[in-house]
Amino acid sequence: EKSWYHPELSNAGVLMHEQLHFDITELYARKMRKILSERTFSGNVRGDVRQIFSKINRELKAFQDRYDLETDFSRNREAQQQWNKRIAEKLKESDL
Template identity: 85%
Template sequence: MDTLKILLLFLPFLGHALQADETNALAWEVGYELRWEDFRGVPPADKTVAATTASGISYSFKTKGLPGQYTLDYEVVAYFYPEKSWYHPELSNAGVLMHEQLHFNITELYARKMRKILSGRTFGGNVRGEVREVFSKINRELKVFQDRYDLETDFSRNQQAQEQWNKRIAKRLEESHP
């Protein structure tokens, strides 16, 4: 049996695969909405950014089946990292918090996408490498999507675009299975 646990940590303009540490992390849950109290990181002195959400995808798996025809028992979870997430209270409001919530929701959408890929696939002899390849692809797509979200909403300042994204992401979450 092969077991591996990795996560994607999303910070604006940055994505990294790191050893997973979910000790203080919040797993994405239907109905849970982030609160400013969840943002426990120390904000930088530079106040050009109101808030930052650190969220990521963590996965682990075990192989089953015959060589060349492996399937997986797996877990894929979207996490929010309070100690790496921060905000400037004087620059932040309910609109900024909703913007940050959507970053976390987008991470969950890509966790669901990864679950779907892993569930419908068999793996060859290099399962770890094949799963890492799936993860890397999801990671790249997630980063592009998160960057597009920030660009189109102007980091929550374009309220009309923000509302469109709120509806789009809510619909996608509703249509996809956790």
Template identity: 45%
Template sequence: MSINDFRGLPDEASKAVAITASGVSYQLAAEINNNEVHVDCNIGAYFYPNESWYKVHLADGKTLGHEQLHFDISELMAREFRRRVKEKKFSANVKREVKVIYKEVTDSLNKLQNLYDKETNFSINDEQQELWRHKIAKALEETKAFKD
């Protein structure tokens, strides 16, 4: 991710210096044969450049590092979603069951993003920013089996 990826118009009324619009989405295909549910669920973490922005006059190198971790948190939660789908024994209500997992994952994603901003004070707290950088890097390494 580079600063040029942030193509949205900044909200000058916002206290934020930058916003990363990212999240997790999925496409589901499921088939039931002989009472066995076969699931093909394409799950990804996405960055939305046209909804992401930064204030040129306030952003610095720390800003991009902070925003990169927001996307990395989305990737981490996409991996959690993949893990849960892979390990789940689905019933004939597979679409509903996947939606439940998706809602739980996105709720956790939102809480984690908010906690990250709170604990780092939106990148101002250098010590917490570094702790989060290590924490997310470690979690991504531990979940690399669910990268794609």
């Protein structure tokens, strides 16, 4: 009841677009985990992690906004397909 999803208003293209938002978020989660695993922390671990999180979150938001803009929220099918391919490749690369 609280979901934004309404089957009568959505189609497979819209759902694919939203799935890619999830996949993009996963890319940035991987990026953050990598940074954290390679980082040597000072005495203020909480502050350091907060700073990294804020930076990653800003980058994520900018990337998600660009995705929506370039795909016109899934209405530009050609751009959507290009993004699908691009993100799938990035997920595969970052999984190594």
